[in-house]
Amino acid sequence: MTDALAHDTELDAAGLNCPLPLLKAKMALNKMSSGQVLKVIAxxxxxxxxxxxxxxxxxxxxxxxxxxxxxxxxxLRKA
Incomplete structure (x- = not known):
């Protein structure tokens, strides 16, 4: 496992069904700066x-x- 991969924010979307993991990820990315990394668990x-x-x-x-x-x-690295 690569859990050690560097990230700035972590989003736990486990147990959520489509499209909630993606919607929550979009909301998290909107709060982040360009170049930051979001780790999502789904x-x-x-x-x-x-x-x-x-x-x-x-x-x-x-x-x-x-x-x-x-x-x-x-x-995900924010654009």
Whole structure:
């Protein structure tokens, strides 16, 4: 596991269903400065597609993602 990957803010969206993890991540990113990293923890399988698409469309960088037995972690660098 890469839990040690540096991040500025952590969002625990475990147990939330689509589209809540992504909405909460968007709200968290809005409060952050450009270049800061948000780590998101989610359990919704649809979040993989959502976060990849969101990062591409919004211009944020998806630094890393991992799936550990149905717990998904994403590291997004704010554009």
């Amino acid at each position: 359990t919704d399988a649809g979040s993989q597609r959502d976060f990849r698409t969101f990062a591409r469309l919004a211009g944020h960088e998806l630094l890393h993602e991992e799936d550990n037995a149905g717990t998904y972690r994403y590291w």
